[in-house]
Amino acid sequence: QVQLVESGGGVVQPGRSLRLSCAASGFTFSSHAMHWVRQAPGKGLEWVALISYDGSNKRYADSVKGRFTISRDNSKNTLYLQMNSLRVEDTAVYYCAKAGGGSSLRIESWGQGTLVTVSS
Amino acid sequence: DIQMTQSPSSLSASVGDRVTITCQASQDISNYLNWYQQKPGKAPNLLIYDASNLKTGVPSRFSGSGSGTDFTFTISSLQPEDIATYYCQHYDNLPPTFGQGTRLEIK
Numbered sequence: 077q078v079q080l081v082e083s084g085g086g087v088v089q090p091g092r093s094l095r096l097s098c099a100a101s102g103f104t105f106s107s108h109a110m111h112w113v114r115q116a117p118g119k120g121l122e123w124v125a126l127i128s129y130d131g132s133n134k135r136y137a138d139s140v141k142g143r144f145t146i147s148r149d150n151s152k153n154t155l156y157l158q159m160n161s162l163r164v165e166d167t168a169v170y171y172c173a174k175a176g177g178g179s180s181l182r183i184e185s186w187g188q189g190t191l192v193t194v195s196s
Numbered sequence: 197d198i199q200m201t202q203s204p205s206s207l208s209a210s211v212g213d214r215v216t217i218t219c220q221a222s223q224d225i226s227n228y229l230n231w232y233q234q235k236p237g238k239a240p241n242l243l244i245y246d247a248s249n250l251k252t253g254v255p256s257r258f259s260g261s262g263s264g265t266d267f268t269f270t271i272s273s274l275q276p277e278d279i280a281t282y283y284c285q286h287y288d289n290l291p292p293t294f295g296q297g298t299r300l301e302i303k
Contacts (some may be wrong), residue, residue: 086267111292121240121283121294135290164271171239177246184251186239 080172080187087193088162097157098172098187105164106130108145109180112157117187124170125157128180149185155193163196198222198286208303215271217298218260219284224264227287231260231269234297235280244269276302 084096098110114123125146126135134146145158155172169189176184204218207214218231227247232240240252244260257272270292271278279302284295 080278120297122287123291123293126290138293179228179287181290181292182228182245182297183285183287184245186241187241 078174078185079175082170082186082187082190084170085170085190086193087195089195089196090162090164092162093158093160094162094192096157096159096170096172096190098157098168100153100155100172100174103174105148105153107176110146110155111173111175111183112144112146112150113171113183113186114166115171115175116165118170123169126175126180127155128193159192162192164194165184166192167194168192197286198225198293200284200286200293200295202284202298204298205296206299206301209274210303211274211276213274215274215278217269217282217284217301219262219267219295221265221267221268221286221288225286225288225299227263228240228286229256229260229262229267230285230287231277232283232285233280234283267286274300274302 079101081099088094102167127146131148133191143161169191171189172187173183174185201220229247234240239302243254243258248260259270261268281297281299283297
């Protein structure tokens, strides 16, 4: 049973930083690409970032490029999202998600999400 | 970026009705399309992958079809527990964009 448990969300002032974590279990974490996807309150879903199974390849949405960094520790089965220079428009529920089906782009499982609120 | 246009944005139907949602991609995405169900306060849940493949454990009243740019998601007989917002999402290339969602309500 795939389990993805996000943590690290909270209230932060604009311009500050926050690091999200996602603890994975129930599958071979080191074999799968992973994503972060976010959802602003009452809005739709927005892809944020992708990391390859071994961490060698990382890609970002234009809206977070240069501010957010995705990383992983395969020895700890954990995915991270370092968020710097946060803006009010970064307020959202952040989901980690597992890729599968032989494609790094195909999202097949999601965590329950963690809420990040950027406000002064 | 590939734009995914979903319609309708909201839909009201009765229990037992057949419900259809469409998703149009701004360019050919082959069959690289997921359909998700999201209930309030919950994470999205994958129902259909590769445009027409039902994820294991998902009820057979859900189905998907299409390829290229035009896709359809169908609930053959609406049940009360199907009340949710449904999203399509392509994974042909980066970024993997989502449709704007279809909110399904019971009439």
